[in-house]
Amino acid sequence: DGGITQSPKYLFRKEGQNVTLSCEQNLNHDAMYWYRQDPGQGLRLIYYSQIVNDFQKGDIAEGYSVSREKKESFPLTVTSAQKNPTAFYLCASSRALRGYEAFFGQGTRLTVV
Amino acid sequence: GIQVEQSPPDLILQEGANSTLRCNFSDSVNNLQWFHQNPWGQLINLFYIPSGTKQNGRLSATTVATERYSLLYISSSQTTDSGVYFCAVDKENTGNQFYFGTGTSLTVIP
Numbered sequence: 001d002g003g004i005t006q007s008p009k010y011l012f013r014k015e016g017q018n019v020t021l022s023c024e025q026n027l028n029h030d031a032m033y034w035y036r037q038d039p040g041q042g043l044r045l046i047y048y049s050q051i052v053n054d055f056q057k058g059d060i061a062e063g064y065s066v067s068r069e070k071k072e073s074f075p076l077t078v079t080s081a082q083k084n085p086t087a088f089y090l091c092a093s094s095r096a097l098r099g100y101e102a103f104f105g106q107g108t109r110l111t112v113v
Numbered sequence: 114g115i116q117v118e119q120s121p122p123d124l125i126l127q128e129g130a131n132s133t134l135r136c137n138f139s140d141s142v143n144n145l146q147w148f149h150q151n152p153w154g155q156l157i158n159l160f161y162i163p164s165g166t167k168q169n170g171r172l173s174a175t176t177v178a179t180e181r182y183s184l185l186y187i188s189s190s191q192t193t194d195s196g197v198y199f200c201a202v203d204k205e206n207t208g209n210q211f212y213f214g215t216g217t218s219l220t221v222i223p
Contacts, residue, residue, distance in 0.1 A: 033211070037154075042117075042199060042213035058210065059114075088154055092211075098203055099143040099163075102211060104156040 003027070006091050006105035013078070013085065013112050021076045021108045023091035032074035033092040033102070036060060043090060049074055050097050078110065086112045115140045115204045119214035126190050126221050134185040134217045136200035144203035145176050147185050150216070151196050159185070159198075190221045 004025045013019045025032065030051050035043040045058030049068040063082025068074055074093075078085045089108045094100040116139040126132055136145070147159040160167050160174040162183065167174055171190075176183040187194055197216040204212065 035213075040215075042215045043201075043211075044213075045210050048210075090154075090156065092156075101144070101146060101158065101161040102201075103158060104148075107154045109154070 004091060004093055004103055004105035006089075006108050008108060009106065011108055011110045013110060015112055016080045018077055018079050019110065021078070021089055021091075021110070023074045023076065023105060024072055025074075025091075025093045025103075025105075026072060027093055027095075027103065028071070029093035029095050029103075030071070031094045031097045031100075032068070033094075034058075034064070034066065034074070034076045035090045035092065037088040037090060037107075046076065046089075048097075085110055114210075115142070115202060115212045117200060117202055117212050117214040119198075119200060119217050121217060122215070123218045124220070126219065128190060128192060128221055128223050130190050130221075131186070131188045132190060132219070134187070134198055134219075136183045136185070136202075136214055138181050138183075138200075138202050138212075140181070140204055142178065142202040142204055144211075145178075145183050146201050146211075147174055147183070148199045148201065149194075149196050150199060156199070187219075190219075192221045192223055195219055195221050 007022045033048045034046040047066045049055040091105045094102040148156040164178045201211040
């Protein structure tokens, strides 16, 4: 089945550690996105990528980094510089940047312990 | 950016009732989507509807782009309809971003 797979589903991190969240899609989509959701809130854009080897900051990129070495993959690293990383992280993809339907993965719930 | 407002913020329905959820947005958009976030957090696509009307079973949606609003109708609600409903818009002439509203939390009681 075509879709977007995020792993792991749950992740615990000690303060001061970097962690990487995986996002893989087999929809042959060019554009991919990372969003953060806090309790009771909507989604906020962290980073997006229009094409391989290209990515742009969203509204809340500080403390995060990404790479796009393959079309199918868009991993997100939450660095120790992110002051409040506990949140629900959602990855999405669409055929292209604007004007196309976006599809989301199941999400990764990150907790700092 | 663009402001996306959803109403009502919370809604409690008896099973079998109908409801209308509203999404207002402050600027012209390329794209508007409605999502249902299930209790496990996954966002399920309901409608891709930058304009016009679409129906899918008990759900339908209408977007009036010139007046900058969209409506999601849920008829004969079921307990499985519970969750948070989001609309998201993709603004014209921007780099890229889906702007999400803060959602409508729906609880359907048996």
